Amino acid sequence: MQANHLKRFDSLAGPLLVRLLPRRNKPAAAMAPGSALIIRPGGIGDAVLLIPMLRALQSAYPSCRIDILAEHRNAAAFEMCPGLHAVHRYDEPGELRAVLKKRYDLVIDTEQWYRLSALVARLVRARRSIGFATNERKRLFSDAVPYDLKEYEPYSFLRLLAPLGIEAPADLAVPFLELPAAARERATQLLARLGDRPFVAIFPGASVPAKEWGGVKYRQLAASLVLAGCAVVVLGGKGDEDVADAIARATGGVNLAGATTLAESAAVIEAAMALVTGDSGLLHIAAGLGTATVSLFGPSDPAKWAPKGERHRVFASTLPCAPCAKWGTIPPCEHQGSCIDADPAEVAKTLLQLLTELYGG
Incomplete structure (x- = not known):
């Protein structure tokens, strides 16, 4: 499904679907995740600016298996973040179904506003879920995080790690992208x-x-x-x-x-x-x-x-x-x-x- 069709469906059906699903409860105790699914629909820019957060998560939990659920249009950006376990595509029904059959310790929805990714995060079998509290989508996360429209976007993404006790650095480490040797x-x-x-x-x-x-x-x-x-x-x-x-x-x-x-x-x-x-x-x-x-x-x-x-x-x-x-x-x-x-x-x-x-x- 094309991005504009997804947005149109989200605006029409998203609010109702969010209300139909039960709230996500907070986990009884915080545990180091052994597996995590990071959801990132959208364009290339958002995917690139998400990578400092992914690196921070990798650093905090070196043994955690991290999967990405992206889209066709931005999936290639994650080639510049080594160490990821797999990159699946959100807008490919077969790949989405495969993700929904798995179990994760943690799911993080990095979408800022639209609701469909929050619905997916709620349907994923995960012990804990984190996402932005920008509208009614917040009820679908065990940990809903505030979002600032004036904050440089990499820091907004890093804020999603706060419920895990991971603090954002004062300054971004640059470079934070690593290119494949074949590309160079x-x-x-x-x-x-x-x-x-x-x-x-x-x-x-x-x-x-x-x-x-x-x-x-x-x-x-x-x-x-x-x-x-x-x-x-x-x-x-x-x-x-x-x-x-x-x-x-x-x-x-x-x-x-x-x-x-x-x-x-x-x-x-x-x-x-x-x-x-x-x-x-x-x-x-x-x-x-x-x-x-x-x-x-x-x-x-x-x-x-x-x-x-x-x-x-x-x-x-x-x-x-x-x-x-x-x-x-x-x-x-x-x-x-x-x-x-x-x-x-x-x-x-x-x-x-x-x-x-x-x-x-």
Whole structure:
């Protein structure tokens, strides 16, 4: 079932289904889990930002067998978190049925708002369950955890471990992603034509039009980078090939859109001096690898989703209605197309200043 169909079904049937199931009671005593199921529906970005929590759980319980219940669209992100036992897909009925037949000591639903994953967590045979207390879904967990719309998302996910006595670190350890050796080897092959030239990676894609900056603006940015002596590598999926090709042709850059897996794209980002993109899964991958970023935000709240630290710069929309996205939904708006109003010349200037600070003149 596609993501928008899942959301529509959730909004129509979710509240009623939640009320039909009995409440989850608290366990009699806390015990170290020997097995855990972590539920993570949604996109790539959420999956990537969940990985610090998974690493903290692995560190606290080294012998715990951790399974993931993800979706087709984000399952590949968990290739960058070694040590997981298995990754199942939430939107594949056969795999979901297989998970529901198993027993776990612990289930953690990491979905922030929608109810279907909470229903799945309630149906899983587990001694203890943890999830966010954002609506009526809270009655389905033995431990319901508060959620803060202004808290950087990795810390929100780490908050789910509080009922287990695991405290969130003051600062995220970076890098928190680990790439497969084969992905790095493939990236090296794809980048061979650049020789030793330093490069900036650009990802012009977006999940919705409101998060797009536009191919013309990315081309203007890329041209400024080339004039400053930087090579440009453009990343993207199959749907980004035309825009990526136009950027690469105009600047003599390398177009890898549609040519890489998620892990291979991550390996290219790891090799880059910086990544420029909107609020996207690749942005969060760059943050998780320690690669510098310049990010362009429209409807999303940078406080919640933008990378933090001295290696990152953020352009937030100046529209009076921004940010407007909440719980993964952008409300109907009179503005057509992109909400990102950053000037390409200013973005280029900021990026070049950042590169000078990090790498010298």
